[in-house]
Amino acid sequence: MTVHDIKHAASDSARLEAVGGRLSRVDGPAKITGAAHYAVEQQLEGLTHAVLVGATIAAGKVTAIDTRAAETAPGVLAVLTPDTIMELRGASDWFGKAPAQPTFSPLVREVTFSGQHVAAVVAETFEQAVAAAALVKVWYDETPAIVDLSDGKAGDGIPIEAMTKEWGDAEAAFAEAPVRICAAYNTPREFQAAMEPHGLIARWEGDELTIWEPSQWLDGMARTYAEWFSIPFENVRLVSPYIGGGFGSKALALAHSAVAAAAAKMLDRPVKLVLNRPQNFTSYGGRAATRQTVAIGADRDGKIQSIVHRGVNETAVDGMWVEPLGSVTSIMYATPNFSSKQNVVRVNTVVPGAKRAPGENPSAFGIECAIDELAYELNIDPMEMRLINYAEQDPHAKKAWSTRQLREAFAAGAEAFGWARRSPQPRSMRDGHQLVGWGVAAGTYPVRRAHGEAVVKLLSDGSVVVESSSIDMGQGTYTILAQTAAETLGVPVENVTVKLGDSHFARAGVTGGSRLAGVMTGAVHKAAGQALDELIGLALSDPRSPFQKLQSNTLVVRDGRIASPRGEGPELLIAELMSAVGRDHIEAKGDTLPASTTPEERYKNYTTIAMSIPHTEGDYSRHSWCAHFVEVRVDEDFGTVRVSRVVSALDSGRLYNPKLAESQWKGGIIMGIGQALLEEGIVDRRHGRIVNGNFADYMLPTNADIPDIQTISVGIPDPHSSALGGKGVGELAIVGIAPAIANAVFHAKGKRVRDLPITLEKLI
Amino acid sequence: MTSQTIIDPPEDGHFRNGIAANGSTPSPTTLSLHLTINGETHALDIEPRVTLLDALRERLHLTGTKKGCDQGQCGACTVHVDGERVLACLTLAAQVEGRSITTIEGLADEDGTLHAVQAAFLEQDAFQCGYCTPGQIMSAVACIREGHAGSDEEIREYMAGNLCRCGAYPNIVAAVRQAAQELRS
Numbered sequence: 001m002t003v004h005d006i007k008h009a010a011s012d013s014a015r016l017e018a019v020g021g022r023l024s025r026v027d028g029p030a031k032i033t034g035a036a037h038y039a040v041e042q043q044l045e046g047l048t049h050a051v052l053v054g055a056t057i058a059a060g061k062v063t064a065i066d067t068r069a070a071e072t073a074p075g076v077l078a079v080l081t082p083d084t085i086m087e088l089r090g091a092s093d094w095f096g097k098a099p100a101q102p103t104f105s106p107l108v109r110e111v112t113f114s115g116q117h118v119a120a121v122v123a124e125t126f127e128q129a130v131a132a133a134a135l136v137k138v139w140y141d142e143t144p145a146i147v148d149l150s151d152g153k154a155g156d157g158i159p160i161e162a163m164t165k166e167w168g169d170a171e172a173a174f175a176e177a178p179v180r181i182c183a184a185y186n187t188p189r190e191f192q193a194a195m196e197p198h199g200l201i202a203r204w205e206g207d208e209l210t211i212w213e214p215s216q217w218l219d220g221m222a223r224t225y226a227e228w229f230s231i232p233f234e235n236v237r238l239v240s241p242y243i244g245g246g247f248g249s250k251a252l253a254l255a256h257s258a259v260a261a262a263a264a265k266m267l268d269r270p271v272k273l274v275l276n277r278p279q280n281f282t283s284y285g286g287r288a289a290t291r292q293t294v295a296i297g298a299d300r301d302g303k304i305q306s307i308v309h310r311g312v313n314e315t316a317v318d319g320m321w322v323e324p325l326g327s328v329t330s331i332m333y334a335t336p337n338f339s340s341k342q343n344v345v346r347v348n349t350v351v352p353g354a355k356r357a358p359g360e361n362p363s364a365f366g367i368e369c370a371i372d373e374l375a376y377e378l379n380i381d382p383m384e385m386r387l388i389n390y391a392e393q394d395p396h397a398k399k400a401w402s403t404r405q406l407r408e409a410f411a412a413g414a415e416a417f418g419w420a421r422r423s424p425q426p427r428s429m430r431d432g433h434q435l436v437g438w439g440v441a442a443g444t445y446p447v448r449r450a451h452g453e454a455v456v457k458l459l460s461d462g463s464v465v466v467e468s469s470s471i472d473m474g475q476g477t478y479t480i481l482a483q484t485a486a487e488t489l490g491v492p493v494e495n496v497t498v499k500l501g502d503s504h505f506a507r508a509g510v511t512g513g514s515r516l517a518g519v520m521t522g523a524v525h526k527a528a529g530q531a532l533d534e535l536i537g538l539a540l541s542d543p544r545s546p547f548q549k550l551q552s553n554t555l556v557v558r559d560g561r562i563a564s565p566r567g568e569g570p571e572l573l574i575a576e577l578m579s580a581v582g583r584d585h586i587e588a589k590g591d592t593l594p595a596s597t598t599p600e601e602r603y604k605n606y607t608t609i610a611m612s613i614p615h616t617e618g619d620y621s622r623h624s625w626c627a628h629f630v631e632v633r634v635d636e637d638f639g640t641v642r643v644s645r646v647v648s649a650l651d652s653g654r655l656y657n658p659k660l661a662e663s664q665w666k667g668g669i670i671m672g673i674g675q676a677l678l679e680e681g682i683v684d685r686r687h688g689r690i691v692n693g694n695f696a697d698y699m700l701p702t703n704a705d706i707p708d709i710q711t712i713s714v715g716i717p718d719p720h721s722s723a724l725g726g727k728g729v730g731e732l733a734i735v736g737i738a739p740a741i742a743n744a745v746f747h748a749k750g751k752r753v754r755d756l757p758i759t760l761e762k763l764i
Numbered sequence: 765m766t767s768q769t770i771i772d773p774p775e776d777g778h779f780r781n782g783i784a785a786n787g788s789t790p791s792p793t794t795l796s797l798h799l800t801i802n803g804e805t806h807a808l809d810i811e812p813r814v815t816l817l818d819a820l821r822e823r824l825h826l827t828g829t830k831k832g833c834d835q836g837q838c839g840a841c842t843v844h845v846d847g848e849r850v851l852a853c854l855t856l857a858a859q860v861e862g863r864s865i866t867t868i869e870g871l872a873d874e875d876g877t878l879h880a881v882q883a884a885f886l887e888q889d890a891f892q893c894g895y896c897t898p899g900q901i902m903s904a905v906a907c908i909r910e911g912h913a914g915s916d917e918e919i920r921e922y923m924a925g926n927l928c929r930c931g932a933y934p935n936i937v938a939a940v941r942q943a944a945q946e947l948r949s
Contacts, residue, residue, distance in 0.1 A: 024886055031894030032882040032901060034828015034868035041827035126822060127813050195832045195840055195895040195929050244830070244895025245929050277833040474892030474930050663889045663935060670931030695837035695927060704924035706933040 017493035019483050019521070019724060022659040026498065027242070027478045038242045039212040040199045040274055047201070048077055050263050050273040051129040052256060053119040053136045054282060055111040058145035058348040058688025059317075062109045062118050062138060069135040070121055075128030077267055079136065080120045082107045086262050091227035094220060094252065094510075096608035104228065106258035111140070112317040113348050114689040115282025120259050122271060145348040145688040148189070149289050149314050157312055157345035160322050165330045165396055168337030173306035177297025181373045182308075184293045185366040186755045187738075189314070189681035189690075191286035192355050193700055196244020198284065199274030200257055202264040208235045209261060215240040216251040217510040218469045218503040223607040224253040225261060233603070238503040243473035247671075248354030250473070251510050254284050281693030286681065288313040288323045288352035290362040294370035297337075302380045302388045306337035309366070315344045319351030324359035328444055328735070329367045330396040331623070333389040338396075348688045354512060356671055357731040360445050361738075368441035368739035369754060372746070376426075382743065383410055383419060383440050383627075394621035402620040402720035403727075405651035406442060409627035409714045413440075413649035416710060417629035426750035434633040436644075437748025441630075443736025445728050446615040447622035447653075447721040448513035451605055452523035453591030455506045456485055456531045460584045462560055462575035464489060464496045466527075470508035470520050471501050475730055476660035477516060483657060484521045484724070488528035490557030491574065506589060507606040514624070514728030515612075517656055519592070522723030527590025532557065534586050535574065542581040546570045592723070620720045624727040626650040628669070628740040634748040639763035641745055643673050646709045646737075653718040653727035665711045665733040672737025674701040680757050797861050801826065802870025808857065816860055817841045817852035820867060828868035828898045832927070839926035842899035842906075843867050849906035868898035871905065880946045881905050884939040892930035900926045904940045913944035 016023050030036035055062070067079040078084075085107050090099030107117050119136050123129035146153045174180060200213035209229065215221050215238055222236040243250060260273035275283050295308040311325030326340030355361075375385035387410065393400050414420065422438050423429050429436040455467040466485050472478045478498045486493040499505060508520065536555045539547040539562055547555060547562070550569045555562050563571040578584070593602065605611040615622045631645035646669055655661040678699040684691045692698045711733075717725030738756060745763070746752045753762045797808045799819070806824055817834070820826045820843075832840030834853045841852040844866040871879045881904045884890070891897040903926045907913055912922035919940045920933070928936065 025889065025891075027894070028886045028891075029878075031891060031897050032868075032878070032885050033872055034826070034898050036894055037827060038830075038895065041821070043825050125811075126818060127811055131813075193929055195838065195893065195927065196830070197832070242894060245893040247929070274831075277835055277837070474894065476892075659889050663892055663930075663932060666934055667892060667931030670933060671929070694835055695833050696835070700927055700929060701931070701933070702924040702927060703933045703936060704920045706920070706931075709934050 017483060018487045019656050020654065021483060021657065023479055023483055023493065023657060025476060025479050025660065026482050027472060036242050038196060038244055039214050039240050040201055040272060042201055042212045044201065044203060044270045047270050047272055048122050048124060048267065049126040049129045050120050050122045050260055050271050051133040052117045052259065052273070052279060053121070053133050053138065054115040054279065055118050056114065057111055057140045057142045058114040058147065060111050060140050060142040062111065063141050064139040065119055066137040067119070070132040073128065073132035073135055075124040076121060076132045077124065078122045078263065080107060080259070080263060082109045082118070085259070086266055088228040088258060088262065089230050091224045094609050096604060096610050104258070106255040106262065113282070113350050114687060115279065117255055117259060120263065122263050122267060146346065147685055147688040148347055148683050149291060149312065149345055151347065154345050154347060157343035160342050160344055163322065163324060163326060163340070163342035165326050165340045166338060170306045170308045170337040170339035173337035174295050174297040174308050177305045178300055179298045179377060180295065181370060181377055182293065182295035183370060183373060183754055184291065185369055187290045187362045187365055188756060189286055189289045190355060190675060190679050191281055191681060191698060192247035192249040193698065194245030194247055194249060197275050197277065197280050198250065198254070198256065199272070200260050201270055201272045202261040203270035204265050204268065207231050210237045210239065211261065212239045213257065214243040214246065214250050216243065216246045216471060216473060216512055218471065218501070219507050219606040220251065220510055220608065221253040222503045228258055229261070236503070239501060240471055241501040243471055246473045247356045248358060248512060249284055251354065251512055256283050277695065278693040281681070281690050281698065282350055285321060285351045285353035287355035287358065288315065288321055290323055290325060292325055292362070292366040294329065294366045296370055296374050298374055300378070302374070302378050302385050304333055304335045304389045307335050309340040311342040313344055314347045314349060314352065316349050316351040317346050320344070321352040323352070323362060325363050325366070327359045328363035331391065331394055332367055332442060332444065333371065334391040334395055356668065357445055357735045360731070360735045364441070364443055364735045365738050365756065368736055369742050372739070372743040373752065381424065383414060386410065386442060394616065397616040397621045399616055399619060399621045402622040403651070403653065403716055403718040404623070404625055405714045405716060406625040406627065409625060409649035409651055412712045412714050413627045413629045413647050416712060417647040419629060426747050431633065433636050435636055435748040437632045437634065437744040437746065439630050439740045439742070439744025439747055441628050441736040441740035441743060443626045443628065443732060444623045445514060445732045445735055447518070447624065447727045448515040448615060449613040450509045450515055450519050450611065451591060451593045452508055452519035453506045453589060454520065454523040454527045455587065455589045456524065456527040458531050458535060458574065458586040460575060460578045462491070462495060462573055464491055466496065466498045466524055467505040468500055468508050468520060469503045469505045470516055471511050473511065475516065475664060476657055477520065479660060480517060480656040481520060481524050484524045485528045488525050489532050491560045495560060509606050510609060514731045517729065518722030518726050521656055521726070522592050523590055525723055526592060527588045530588035530590050531586050534588060538581050538583065539577055544581050545577065546572065546580065622718065622721045622727065624652045624732040626732055626736060628736050630740040630744045632741060632744040632748055634745060634763065639760035641677055641758055643741060644707050646707065648733060649712040649714050650732060651715040652713070652729045652732060653715045653721055654725035655713055655715065656724065656726055658713060661729045662711050664730050666709050668730065668733030669709055669737055670701050670706055672734040673705065673741065675756060676738040676741035677757050795858055797857060799857065799861060799865060800863070801865045802867060810857060812856065812858050814857050815853055816843070816855040816857045819857035820852060826867055826869055830895055830898055832896065838896070839903060840896050840899040842902040842926065844902060844906060847909070849903050868902060871901065879905065881939070881943040884943040888935045888939040888942060890935040890939040891932050896926060896928045900928065900936055904943065907940060908944045908947055913940050916941060
């Protein structure tokens with residue numbers, strides 16, 4: 001639970017504070033002074049420290065574990081193995097589907113990936129636990145592992161029928177098309193690599209469990225803990241006041257979470273377990289490696305006649321992850337004939353998971369490179385090629401777009417970038433030894449919607465408290481909810497305190513898929529509206545209220561003062577009215593669910609994703625859109641690639657706070673630069689081990705890798721997407737960056753790299 | 765001092781997390797240290813293997829200094845020792861006795877007035893999740909003091925040791941540029 005008092009310069013205008021204003025982050029002062037306490041930074045009496053021991057094989061059995069040396073090491077309280085850790089009940093998945101196995105052991109005897117947890121040591125201090133963990137000896141019976149998609153044993157995999165999208169006769173139309181291109185596009189295993197490692201503190205008090213853990217989904221994770229330990233949902237409290245980055249990785253309670261909670265129960269002492277950096281590469285899934293082939297048939301004017309798309313992503317031996325590779329392919333361009341199918345291939349890895357724009361990101365890499373190849377084939381400007389094939393409606397759902405400012409994005413981006421000055425031929429622009437290339441690509445992300453609830457309290461001193469179990473991992477939830485409540489109630493934003501990150505507050509679904517801002521501004525708007533109605537109702541009807549004699553139908557609240565709309569009669573501060581009518585607070589819980597919703601449905605709505613609302617529900621297809629323009633410089637001799645300029649025009653609908661939205665867009669673009677040029681999980685072929693599981697070898701973009709980035713908002717309020725008109729912000733901007741860079745590299749060097757990352761050996 | 769047991773290599777020449785590979789555990793030696801942090805002296809009884817980072821976070825509850833990698837690769841644990849930027853995860857607490865340590869908690873004035881770099885980070889929105897931020901700010905203060913904030917190009921280079929996964933880099937450059945100008949004037 002975190003409280004933010006909003007402080008900002010007196011010169012800030014009311015405009016700044018309203019929804020759509022550029023208010024600085026309200027949680028900023030805590031973060032820049034070190035006062036913000038992240039989940040595992042809670043100080044607890046009697047805290048113990050747990051350290052995990054990971055498997056050194058990728059497939060096989062644990063035959064023996066020698067714990068004697070560890071058990072006698074100084075400070076050690078327990079060494080847990082598959083034989084000694086308490087048995088847990090299996091938990092349902094995030095759709096709410098019942099578990100395949102009735103029981104669950106977070107420490108395993110049967111190893112299916114390198115690094116899987118086989119033992120854990122709990123000690124009085126962190127140093128003692130680390131030292132003792134190194135003394136645990138494990139023996140294995142190793143069996144051959146399937147190390148990755150290119151492993152000869154991997155096979156073609158399992159068809160995922162739900163991913164098939166087809167209309168027309170795509171194969172025949174492709175065969176007959178006068179112009180055809182067909183190529184394969186690969187993306188490697190990638191990692192979210194949030195700066196804050198995964199970890200938690202678990203504490204039991206009787207059969208009540210408190211978990212301090214960075215979380216993108218308090219209620220969903222609380223459900224998992226409740227099911228593991230067979231205790232009521234209400235007995236689990238999850239606290240996650242700040243999250244040091246998630247990018248999709250922090251939405252689920254994982255095996256290491258179960259180890260810590262079980263150890264705390266067994267020892268009856270609070271346990272802190274934080275994954276070390278290498279364990280952050282093996283204890284939860286990053287983005288699955290993908291392979292796609294994209295075939296496009298077109299007429300000589302560039303009009304697409306057919307798209308045939310086939311995709312594969314890796315998944316785990318004992319878990320399923322589908323990275324929807326046809327998601328952008330099927331909607332970006334108009335085509336009379338289309339076919340997309342997808343398989344998944346099991347390899348010995350931890351189950352892959354969500355990383356920023358799962359599905360859309362690799363999907364866009366395929367189609368946005370392929371259309372660029374078609375443009376060069378026909379000698380048509382790559383942006384013009386995209387406009388020739390502009391989809392006037394959703395080609396798959398056959399529905400109107402709710403809003404699609406993609407034409408506007410191309411126009412604004414091209415203008416700011418100076419695209420018209422582009423020299424069309426590859427290798428035709430240079431600056432000394434540097435070959436200069438310009439590339440363009442589009443991106444999109446669906447508007448994922450759900451129902452939410454929030455509590456808004458008006459206190460006797462006129463201050464306002466907003467409560468929600470939703471979270472802020474840097475997107476700006478604290479800030480935009482303060483702006484929403486302030487605007488709806490008519491109070492200064494510094495009077496609003498937002499409390500997030502505690503599962504005992506009003507419930508919230510998962511923070512992912514760029515849905516939170518739309519859901520929560522809607523819920524807070526509704527709850528604040530109800531509180532305002534009650535306040536005005538009291539003012540008009542309570543005999544002690546000075547407004548009662550006014551015979552007015554309504555009142556207005558501005559700057560925390562209540563008055564009649566025409567200004568006659570008294571004017572009171574909210575605090576003065578509350579005092580006059582003898583109320584110490586007004587509380588309203590607002591939610592966006594239909595009134596007929598049952599308690600069971602509410603529980604399901606917040607603790608699973610089964611009740612998410614499809615983005616093509618009703619008459620419209622809802623998506624955010626963007627167009628990226630990128631300049632690269634490729635060293636002619638060495639093949640090194642530097643991104644020297646990025647201009648992106650984005651349609652996220654209405655922006656609740658442009659200052660914060662621009663930061664998220666830039667963050668997505670920068671993660672996309674990493675994806676294009678640097679990031680790749682390298683698997684050792686003998687042992688199926690990630691060999692670059694650290695920040696020196698799995699390279700993230702650094703400050704020195706990033707040029708000036710210009711973002712332009714071209715969105716308009718979209719009433720079909722959310723209560724206040726916003727679409728999605730966080731996932732959108734990474735989609736399309738990697739293909740824009742790959743296309744720019746082709747323009748610079750004349751060599752097409754279809755295999756990410758674009759490293760120098762692929763260019764020389 | 766009996767720290768020899770830790771420093772001498774084991775017979776096979778390989779350390780495993782500070783433990784000899786033959787499984788023997790060196791007898792933990794407790795050091796009594798006095799660390800000067802943000803102008804205050806703190807007494808600590810700790811093992812010699814405790815890093816400055818863990819001393820700050822786990823013993824002194826100064827959690828503003830963050831642990832991102834514990835391997836000297838991310839910069840989240842950057843603090844100042846005698847005014848110079850240092851990675852607290854690669855520094856033993858015992859190494860900095862008698863030196864002056866400054867952490868993010870000690871950067872603002874006692875009356876709460878923010879350091880120019882902190883204020884610029886807030887104004888330029890130079891962070892999102894906030895986890896790398898204390899390290900970025902400590903690095904930026906030193907970067908300016910070193911005279912390495914003369915141009916955007918130079919700021920990017922001399923701030924490259926502090927990773928930010930949210931991708932606040934352009935805003936960090938803007939914040940360092942702004943603070944450097946304010947501190948010069």
